Amino acid sequence: MPELPEVETTLRGIRPALDGRIITEVRVRNPALRWPVPDTVQQACGRTVRELRRRAKYLLIDMGGGGLMCHLGMSGSMRIVREGDPPRPHDHFDLVTDAGNCIRFHDPRRFGALLWWDTPAGDHPLLRDLGPEPLGDDFSGDHLWQRSRGLRGAVKNFVMNGHVVVGVGNIYASEALFMAGIHPTRPAGRISRARYQGLAAAIRDVLQRAVEHGGTTLRDFLDSSGTPGYFAQELLVYDREGHACFQCGTAIRRRVIGQRSSFYCIRCQR
CATH class of the missing domain: 3.20.190.10 (MutM-like, N-terminal)
Incomplete structure (x- = not known):
């Protein structure tokens, strides 16, 4: 998608x-x-x-x-x-x-x-209740920390919620959580402000780099000239089940969270 x-x-x-x-x-x-x-x-x-x-x-x-x-x-x-x-x-x-x-x-x-x-x-009804843009000035770790208080659901589902922040889809959520060292099933309300600062920075970084590479083509995305995106070559965990983690060598695992495949490292993410 x-x-x-x-x-x-x-x-x-x-x-x-x-x-x-x-x-x-x-x-x-x-x-x-x-x-x-x-x-x-x-x-x-x-x-x-x-x-x-x-x-x-x-x-x-x-x-x-x-x-x-x-x-x-x-x-x-x-x-x-x-x-x-x-x-x-x-x-x-x-x-x-x-x-x-x-x-x-x-x-x-x-x-x-x-x-x-x-x-x-x-x-417009499709836009009026959306959260901030992850590449905009209104998005920060403080925003994520404040919105997450008291929530028990998985942090991966939390950052993919468009009412919290827009545009963090499945691929980029998995990548950002790995970069921030946060396990995707960890309850959103039990993550510290400091760790959310790191996650916000990771979300911004992974999205900016993906834009620079023209997006990620895993199946059928083509840009306006018919060219596929090349960020798939930069992915650290997504769609790498069984492959060695680039940081520690542990095999990347896959788990279904919120009906979506999530990829993570059991050693690097806690």
Whole structure:
């Protein structure tokens, strides 16, 4: 599933083709995505793109007084293609600009989304209750420590909760917890402020490096030019069950936590 670095990589890839351009056509081939594509997306036609930004895993194409909201779902990607290029199976919609650019959305599983939002975007039901951005100034170890008080659930589930902090998906949660030396099943409320400071720094570090590497391709993520992300080569524990820990040599273990596979080192994480 595309996570925050993959969405950020997509945003940076499509920005040059959309920023400052007029949307001339929103071409919807299949409206049956995660939520039915509403007719209101046609309000984008004739409007100028003022800003592209990301909130959590949502791409916001701001046109002033409203805009388009896109989500990549579990298998989605957005690519820049030439106008007139024939669509492939699972190419569900195009955004066409006055410069002849065509941003094409591809999603075999159809869990992605294309919606219209009105100003302010932060009040949209999908966005208004989200936690801070992990790469923003509002995110810190103090924030995690304060939100975790009294909680008995696993810390891995805690940091993956979008109401606590957005965009820390399964891969990056496993990596950050390893970097911080925290066992993924440890109760969130029993972790000290100092250890949360280290975890916040690890989350920020792993996400920043993943963005620099264009995201992580384990199955089917491609960026806007069709290039896979290369951060998978940097992973320390994720998907390395049975392999030696890079720090101590102990075999990496896998455990299902919150219905997601978690990878950790029994010696390095406590």
